[in-house]
Amino acid sequence: MQRTLTVLNVAEKNSIAKQVSAALSNNSAARANSCSNYNPLFSFPYALSGTPCEMVFTSVAGHLMELDFPEPYKKWHSCSPLELYGAPVVKYVPQDKKAIERNLKEQARKCQWLILWLDCDREGENIAFEVIDVCKKANPRLVIKRAKFSALVKRELERSVHNLGLPDENLSKAVDARQEIDLRIGASFTRFQTLLLQEKFNWEEHGIHDERPVFSYGPCQFPTLGLLVQRQWEIQAHVAEPFWYIYAMYRAPEGQSCVLHWQRDRLYDHVIATILYETCVEAPTATVTKVDARQKLRYPPLPLATLSLQKEAITHLRLPGERMMKLAEELYQEGFISYPRTETDVFDPAYDLKALVREHLNDARWGQHAQRMDSGEMWAVPRGGGHDDHAHPPIHPTRWSAPDANQGWQPDKRRLYEFIVRSFLASCSKPAVGFETQVEVAIAAEAFRTTGLMVKERNWMEVFPWARWGGNDNLPVFSVNQTFMPTELLLKEGMTHAPPKLSERDLISAMERHGIGTDATVADHIQKQLDRGYAVKDAAQLFAPTPLGEALVASYHKMGLSNLWQPTLRGAIEHNITEVARGLRPKQAVLDEAVQHFRGDYIAAAGKQAMMMEEVGRFFGPRAGGGGPGEAAGALPPGEPIGACASCGLYLMLCKPAEETPFVACSGAPLCRQRVYFPRPTQTADISNQPCGTCQLDRGGLRKICFRLRRAAIPPGFDAEMVACVLCDQRFKDLCEACGTARPAGQRGRGGLGGAVAGRGQGRGAAPRGAARANGRGGQPGRGQRRQRDSDDEEERGRPRGRGRTAPRGRGGGRGSNARGPHMCPQHGQPCLVLISNSAGNPGRAYLRCAHPSEAQGCLDFAWEDEWNGQGGRTEARGRAGNMGHGPRGAGRQQHGGRGNAGGRLMNAATGLPLDANERSCFKCGQNGHFANVCPN
DNA sequence: GCAAGGTC
Numbered sequence: 001m002q003r004t005l006t007v008l009n010v011a012e013k014n015s016i017a018k019q020v021s022a023a024l025s026n027n028s029a030a031r032a033n034s035c036s037n038y039n040p041l042f043s044f045p046y047a048l049s050g051t052p053c054e055m056v057f058t059s060v061a062g063h064l065m066e067l068d069f070p071e072p073y074k075k076w077h078s079c080s081p082l083e084l085y086g087a088p089v090v091k092y093v094p095q096d097k098k099a100i101e102r103n104l105k106e107q108a109r110k111c112q113w114l115i116l117w118l119d120c121d122r123e124g125e126n127i128a129f130e131v132i133d134v135c136k137k138a139n140p141r142l143v144i145k146r147a148k149f150s151a152l153v154k155r156e157l158e159r160s161v162h163n164l165g166l167p168d169e170n171l172s173k174a175v176d177a178r179q180e181i182d183l184r185i186g187a188s189f190t191r192f193q194t195l196l197l198q199e200k201f202n203w204e205e206h207g208i209h210d211e212r213p214v215f216s217y218g219p220c221q222f223p224t225l226g227l228l229v230q231r232q233w234e235i236q237a238h239v240a241e242p243f244w245y246i247y248a249m250y251r252a253p254e255g256q257s258c259v260l261h262w263q264r265d266r267l268y269d270h271v272i273a274t275i276l277y278e279t280c281v282e283a284p285t286a287t288v289t290k291v292d293a294r295q296k297l298r299y300p301p302l303p304l305a306t307l308s309l310q311k312e313a314i315t316h317l318r319l320p321g322e323r324m325m326k327l328a329e330e331l332y333q334e335g336f337i338s339y340p341r342t343e344t345d346v347f348d349p350a351y352d353l354k355a356l357v358r359e360h361l362n363d364a365r366w367g368q369h370a371q372r373m374d375s376g377e378m379w380a381v382p383r384g385g386g387h388d389d390h391a392h393p394p395i396h397p398t399r400w401s402a403p404d405a406n407q408g409w410q411p412d413k414r415r416l417y418e419f420i421v422r423s424f425l426a427s428c429s430k431p432a433v434g435f436e437t438q439v440e441v442a443i444a445a446e447a448f449r450t451t452g453l454m455v456k457e458r459n460w461m462e463v464f465p466w467a468r469w470g471g472n473d474n475l476p477v478f479s480v481n482q483t484f485m486p487t488e489l490l491l492k493e494g495m496t497h498a499p500p501k502l503s504e505r506d507l508i509s510a511m512e513r514h515g516i517g518t519d520a521t522v523a524d525h526i527q528k529q530l531d532r533g534y535a536v537k538d539a540a541q542l543f544a545p546t547p548l549g550e551a552l553v554a555s556y557h558k559m560g561l562s563n564l565w566q567p568t569l570r571g572a573i574e575h576n577i578t579e580v581a582r583g584l585r586p587k588q589a590v591l592d593e594a595v596q597h598f599r600g601d602y603i604a605a606a607g608k609q610a611m612m613m614e615e616v617g618r619f620f621g622p623r624a625g626g627g628g629p630g631e632a633a634g635a636l637p638p639g640e641p642i643g644a645c646a647s648c649g650l651y652l653m654l655c656k657p658a659e660e661t662p663f664v665a666c667s668g669a670p671l672c673r674q675r676v677y678f679p680r681p682t683q684t685a686d687i688s689n690q691p692c693g694t695c696q697l698d699r700g701g702l703r704k705i706c707f708r709l710r711r712a713a714i715p716p717g718f719d720a721e722m723v724a725c726v727l728c729d730q731r732f733k734d735l736c737e738a739c740g741t742a743r744p745a746g747q748r749g750r751g752g753l754g755g756a757v758a759g760r761g762q763g764r765g766a767a768p769r770g771a772a773r774a775n776g777r778g779g780q781p782g783r784g785q786r787r788q789r790d791s792d793d794e795e796e797r798g799r800p801r802g803r804g805r806t807a808p809r810g811r812g813g814g815r816g817s818n819a820r821g822p823h824m825c826p827q828h829g830q831p832c833l834v835l836i837s838n839s840a841g842n843p844g845r846a847y848l849r850c851a852h853p854s855e856a857q858g859c860l861d862f863a864w865e866d867e868w869n870g871q872g873g874r875t876e877a878r879g880r881a882g883n884m885g886h887g888p889r890g891a892g893r894q895q896h897g898g899r900g901n902a903g904g905r906l907m908n909a910a911t912g913l914p915l916d917a918n919e920r921s922c923f924k925c926g927q928n929g930h931f932a933n934v935c936p937n
Numbered sequence: 938g939c940a941a942g943g944t945c
Contacts, residue, residue, distance in 0.1 A: 061945060062942075076939080126943090127942095129943035175942080177943075179940085179941075182942085186941075188939085190938085191938090191939065214938055217939080221940085329944095340941095409945070517942095518942070520943075521941065521943090821945080
């Protein structure tokens with residue numbers, strides 16, 4: 001006679017218990033209340049491997065147990081935070097889970113089997129063992145089984161129940177280890193920071209209103225903060241650099257138009273950019289070299305997982321992740337959407353998606369689209385993103401909500417529901433179809449490109465109004481070999497920008513990349529930054545650390561404990577835990593190792609706590625009589641505005657501080673960050689560029705060219721209205737004589753503006769650039785400096801002075817004697833070899849450099865001008881710098897990258913001092929050293 | 938008063 005089993009099935013969520021019992025019982029499960037209001041019982045008869053049984057389903061609600069220190073260690077002053085690395089820990093069922101525990105025990109006593117239907121991940125396995133622990137106390141004879149399922153559909157659940165396995169203890173132990181590490185380091189460092197800082201500073205004055213604020217530390221919240229501080233430091237360390245690019249535009253007689261984008265994008269070398277621009281101006285006829293037209297598809301969005309929904313909701317609905325999750329939770333509880341915490345972004349093929357679509361046929365907003373989907377006209381099988389947590393489908397609407405039925409909803413909730421519905425419908429719709437035309441154009445030897453796009457069928461975009469697929473739908477019709485005259489041909493200047501502050505979307509992506517938090521907790525960690533006063537969000541929803549957040553991170557950095565905040569911290573912990581999960585290392589060994597490691601960090605931090613006091617003291621004044629850091633709390637005494645940092649020897653640079661007092665900060669970020677404050681605002685040059693409205697030249701009626709006039713740095717005593725011509729560098733009050741019609745007004749030569757500017761050590765761009773980056777790309781000497789060098793050199797050579805200054809506008813006079821050309825390049829067979837007087841380290845001696853389009857930064861072919869000219873212009877092919885047969889005289893024949901020492905006057909670009917007789921400057925990498933032929937770098 | 942992870 002067959003024995004009848006009573007089987008207790010425990011799911012992690014009530015919804016899973018309900019769905020599984022409904023599927024296995026063909027919707028005939030009886031529901032009964034249990035001791036726990038939120039965890040009812042579902043029971044039905046079933047045949048388990050042929051054995052008749054009574055199936056009882058119930059659920060827990062996440063973890064049943066918590067890990068904490070026992071009572072004596074819970075009081076903050078009862079022990080040193082250091083002791084928390086060796087203190088015992090206890091796992092217990094907290095008060096709010098006692099009802100669930102009672103329910104499980106009561107049912108376990110009546111059952112013979114226990115089947116665990118928890119999520120099929122590490123945390124789920126750990127919860128399974130918590131359930132086992134509780135149930136075994138009530139019934140030690142229970143037979144324990146684990147159901148593994150990959151979707152909550154009948155077929156899959158039946159397969160699962162007939163292939164029961166055993167729970168995996170290694171997975172569970174990995175979570176135990178993770179919990180213990182998190183608890184010990186979180187509690188110890190939180191107490192350390194809080195007890196150190198709480199009483200010492202006047203937090204009220206700095207917007208922290210808690211009487212006794214807590215400065216929590218956590219292995220997820222600090223790496224999150226670290227991401228924000230790192231970005232802040234990147235922004236502060238950024239030095240704007242000017243770049244130049246050729247801008248071309250064409251408007252066809254029929255009215256269509258396009259911008260021609262330079263293939264080089266941009267150049268940081270003004271000389272080269274100007275020369276290339278000049279070659280275009282000389283031969284401005286554009287020739288179409290390639291026309292490529294093809295159909296292009298734009299695919300609909302992937303099915304929504306939690307993090308992708310958060311990112312989309314932030315972008316399109318401007319709903320912060322945490323708020324979005326709260327609203328999604330409500331929608332889920334009310335049955336309008338599926339479970340909102342899922343990693344899955346692919347639908348199970350067995351899912352009846354069309355049935356879900358049919359829910360929406362009568363909707364006034366998207367019903368028509370749904371009807372076209374239902375008829376098959378608009379239907380497409382949704383793509384998958386390759387992630388599956390095997391527990392939940394992607395987030396999708398489960399029920400239609402009529403607009404008049406959800407009047408009571410908050411507007412944000414309605415918007416979120418609409419977004420989820422439209423995303424779902426879009427993901428199952430046909431891709432959009434466009435027609436793209438790519439056109440390549442040559443002007444002189446320069447290549448340009450433009451793209452046109454006509455959207456033919458919007459398809460999924462019809463139901464998803466947030467999508468943008470923009471392109472130039474007004475492209476002129478082009479054919480290969482067609483020629484035309486550009487309507488505009490300009491040399492434009494731009495400046496590099498510091499990276500932007502992180503948006504919530506950026507932050508989520510970075511956290512996802514580094515494995516900080518889970519899909520369900522990422523939003524909480526971000527919110528915690530705001531709650532703790534570590535970060536703020538501005539009107540544009542961008543995040544930045546507060547002075548407190550920055551000070552905390554900077555403290556650990558100074559202590560040499562950056563691993564405590566770097567984004568890799570969580571990944572490192574996870575890596576070790578994974579070894580436990582795979583059974584490669586015992587839990588205790590990994591745990592001991594981690595605890596010892598962080599214990600060492602704690603001891604180091606505690607030993608250097610004065611650094612934290614000092615760092616926080618930079619931002620916050622001490623509480624009166626609070627024993628604060630005293631001198632360190634206020635602004636630092638004013639010092640040299642620009643120079644070597646007293647702390648680390650690196651350069652100091654000008655910053656744009658948020659504070660009122662300007663300061664310079666050491667550019668050794670994030671190594672140093674020493675700040676020197678000024679007593680008064682610094683004098684900065686007006687570097688604003690203004691397009692020239694008066695010197696537009698008309699060359700033969702072909703086109704109009706605007707040479708931008710640049711407002712020069714104005715030294716004291718000079719006319720503020722003076723401008724400098726980009727090409728010839730003369731300063732004028734009115735119009736440029738060389739370029740236009742008016743008289744020059746500025747003084748010239750030494751004592752003139754150029755000399756004065758040089759005396760200030762400024763380049764063409766922002767004042768701090770030249771000072772801080774003597775050896776960088778932006779570190780070319782100012783124009784005045786360069787001219788001075790030219791002039792000295794000319795004198796020594798016995799050439800007449802003033803060649804550059806009196807040269808008329810045009811290629812030869814573009815930058816004085818600095819650049820002429822182009823010459824025929826033997827490498828490329830094109831006139832792309834230009835003559836340049838290298839400003840950095842080669843005073844007075846011009847050389848040839850290739851500016852072929854294939855060499856984005858200019859190739860390294862070069863030759864000295866006098867040698868080239870002496871040989872009447874060479875036509876045979878030469879190799880790269882190192883292989884050229886006629887290397888610079890002073891240096892002998894460099895085999896690799898050795899730059900010549902013309903007359904022994906080569907300057908060290910970093911120090912500005914002349915190189916000694918044996919020193920060489922590498923042509924390739926710019927480094928100086930005593931290498932003879934081959935640069936070691 | 939502390940972590941992070943589940944979930945309602």
